[in-house]
Each structure stands twice: as C-alpha cells, then as structure tokens.
Amino acid sequence: MNTSAKTLSHDTIRAVQWQGDHLRLLDQRLLPRKEHWFDCRDYLQVTQAIKDLAVRGAPAIGIAAAWGVVLAAQQGQSLDAALATLRAARPTAVNLMWALDRMKAVIATGADAGRLEREAQAIQDEDLAANRHMGELGAALIAPNSGVLTHCNTGSLATAGYGTALGVIRAGVANGHIEQVYAGETRPWQQGARLTMWELVRDGIPAKLIADSAASHLMRSGAVQWVIVGADRIAANGDTANKIGTYQLAIAARHHGVKFMVVAPSSTVDMATVSGDDIEIELRDPTELLGLGGQRTVVEGADAWNPVFDVTPASLIDAIVTERGVIERPNTMAMLAMFGR
Structure with missing residues (x-):
C-alpha cells in the first residue's frame, strides 16, 4: 500500500x-x-x-x-x-x-x-x-521508527477531519516515521481514553493508552521521542494554551530529552495576545473532577479546582507546526516573522 x-x-x-x-x-x-x-x-x-x-x-x-x-x-x-x-x-x-x-x-x-x-x-x-499539510510538515520532523505520546484529542473529532497533532501522527504512521503511539487518558473528561483511542483503533493506528501519571516513566524508558499536542491558543511569543496537563508533559519532556511539538492551524495563533499570562483559562464545574462516567468517586463534601487548560511556555516547545510552516524554538521574533502583527 x-x-x-x-x-x-x-x-x-x-x-x-x-x-x-x-x-x-x-x-x-x-x-x-x-x-x-x-x-x-x-x-x-x-x-x-x-x-x-x-x-x-x-x-x-x-x-x-x-x-x-x-x-x-x-x-x-x-x-x-x-x-x-x-x-x-x-x-x-x-x-x-x-x-x-x-x-x-x-x-x-x-x-x-x-x-x-x-x-x-x-x-x-x-x-x-490545513490539517493535511500540517501532517506532512510535522511528520517530516520525526525520525523513522519513532514512538510518540499525545494528550487529549486533536484528531478528526476536534477538527474538520484528519486532525492537528493526530494529523501529524496519521501522516507519520503512513510514511513509516511513527511506529508506536501512546495516548494519555486526559482527566477529567478522558478525551484521550475515550476519543483519541477510539480514533486510533478505528483507523488501525498502533496505539497504547497510558495513565496521565505514567507519562514521565514512559519518557524515561526511551519509548517515545516526541510529545505531540494541539493548541487552543498560541500567543505572540509562542506560549501555548492547551488541555490541562500539557504543561507538565512539556516539563517532563525537556528533562528527559524528548522533543515537544505543538500542531495547530494559523487561526489558533493570536498575535494580539502578548504572552501566555494574558490568556484567560476556562474554569469548569468542580464536580467534573468528583466522579467518573457519571458515578461519584469522591467523598461527599469534598471540593475541587477544575481548570480546563494550562499554558506551556515557548521555551519548552521545540516546534510549532502550522499550515504556514514550522517554527523551531519559537519566540516573539520568529512568530512575528511568520504571522506579522
């Protein structure tokens, strides 16, 4: 084929x-x-x-x-x-x-x-x-026979089709650059477990689910060479807001020498937002954290804090991939060169 x-x-x-x-x-x-x-x-x-x-x-x-x-x-x-x-x-x-x-x-x-x-x-x-083009650009950065870790859901379900980070994964599997995909479960809505694994299995992509808390151990094992995520907003300096848990993956990736890629269309870039400090972080109902699948798992009377996104500093990102091109080691000057003001 x-x-x-x-x-x-x-x-x-x-x-x-x-x-x-x-x-x-x-x-x-x-x-x-x-x-x-x-x-x-x-x-x-x-x-x-x-x-x-x-x-x-x-x-x-x-x-x-x-x-x-x-x-x-x-x-x-x-x-x-x-x-x-x-x-x-x-x-x-x-x-x-x-x-x-x-x-x-x-x-x-x-x-x-x-x-x-x-x-x-x-x-x-x-x-x-744009997703198809980003898939090609991102997959070209990945060495053959690599393992990758992704977070949340960035595939056809989250886009018009093909996906952003999962678009890179789809392209990388097709060209032989990606041998194994790992998906974090992504609490509390379990988008990785419920949605990403559904997409990967449905489309015949080799995938394994891991607990969110297993990511650092996985990186230490040498099984992954890239973490590939999407974005909900990219600031003018390259700081990136994405699903809660992304920031800690970037920290762990840097510590273990694993590359970190953000994949998103240019419509996700907000040059009017100077840095990640200016991005509004959505807080959802705390009760979303107190159960699983509609079944309460936490003692009555407990409270919770439920931010839906976090911000990964540009200094922890190795590449931002958009349909306009790839920005390696993003910063304000590189963002301005590609996207203007």
Whole structure:
C-alpha cells in the first residue's frame, strides 16, 4: 500500500456535517460506548452543543459556530445576537472568535444566507486542507521508527477531519516515521481514553493508552521521542494554551530529552495576545473532577479546582507546526516573522 493509500485508510471520521438546513454532530460525550448523531436546527442549539462539549476541539468549535451563524441567517434571526451568543460559549479557544469574526466580516458586506453558507463551508474545507499539510510538515520532523505520546484529542473529532497533532501522527504512521503511539487518558473528561483511542483503533493506528501519571516513566524508558499536542491558543511569543496537563508533559519532556511539538492551524495563533499570562483559562464545574462516567468517586463534601487548560511556555516547545510552516524554538521574533502583527 502506498503512502497516499495508507493516509486515506487512517482517515475515516467526519464529526461535523452540514445538511443544508441543519448541522449534524457526532456526540462526543457518548463515545466510545455509543456513536450517536444529533441535529442542531438553530444557533442556540449549536451554542449549547459547544458549551456541553458535545462538539469540542478548537477548530471544530469554530466550524460549528460558523454553521450556527448560517442557521440564524436562514431563519431570519438577529445575526448580532447569534454572533454574541456563540462567542460567549467558551472563552479560551481563539478559533471560535476567529471563525465568528470571519463570518461577521462577510455579514458586513450585506451577504445573504447563501453567501454565509459558502463562507462556513470554506472555513471547514480550509481546515481539512490545513490539517493535511500540517501532517506532512510535522511528520517530516520525526525520525523513522519513532514512538510518540499525545494528550487529549486533536484528531478528526476536534477538527474538520484528519486532525492537528493526530494529523501529524496519521501522516507519520503512513510514511513509516511513527511506529508506536501512546495516548494519555486526559482527566477529567478522558478525551484521550475515550476519543483519541477510539480514533486510533478505528483507523488501525498502533496505539497504547497510558495513565496521565505514567507519562514521565514512559519518557524515561526511551519509548517515545516526541510529545505531540494541539493548541487552543498560541500567543505572540509562542506560549501555548492547551488541555490541562500539557504543561507538565512539556516539563517532563525537556528533562528527559524528548522533543515537544505543538500542531495547530494559523487561526489558533493570536498575535494580539502578548504572552501566555494574558490568556484567560476556562474554569469548569468542580464536580467534573468528583466522579467518573457519571458515578461519584469522591467523598461527599469534598471540593475541587477544575481548570480546563494550562499554558506551556515557548521555551519548552521545540516546534510549532502550522499550515504556514514550522517554527523551531519559537519566540516573539520568529512568530512575528511568520504571522506579522
């Protein structure tokens, strides 16, 4: 099987699907025990799906929000209200704001619902193309027969398809550069265990699940040469916000001589945010930490602190891969050279 055919065999999932007058989403809260699709027929339902993590992953959130604007336009609803409501759904992922700003710019030209539909489709199509290109760029950095560790879910479920960090992994498996993938479970929502492993197994990619707390031990064993993660926001100096637990992986990787790669489309780069100190970190309901699979596991009366993201300093990142190119050892000057102000 040639590399192109292998790539296609490792790419079978599309979780956000426009149906002409409604948006169909694969409910990521129920995976892997159940593959349930549901329909959003107005922008309020799209907003709720984003808030409830039925659709998640920074690019997928932005794509879904763009389709929410289309639904509002088709139904003659206030586009200003739709934009404001969708924008408030989740604060950290810059792709949401980027997609809505792009739709807002088209609205400002007096565009009708048909023109907005074409713009939303372009956002989705461009994301898929960017993911494929990033996959090629990132895989080229990895030596043959490597092991890699990934965190959270950065695949087809989190994007238009193929994935960001998982796109690099898909490409790396196809070209023989990646021999073994390890996925951290990613508490408390278990995106690595529930979603990433579902994608990898479904697409025939060699994968092993590890407990989040096993990552340093795995690195010390020599089994992995790269940690590959996605991003929800990249600041102007290269500091990167991603799923909680990413920062500690970067620290451990540096200690063990393991390379650390961030993979994200340019829409995730926020040059208006000077550094990671300026990124708002979303806090979710503490009760999410107090149970597993709907079953409480912690004593009644206990409290918890539940930040959803953390910030990895640019000094701990070996490469940021976007569809525009690769920035090795990112810093403010390198970011400005590629993305401008």
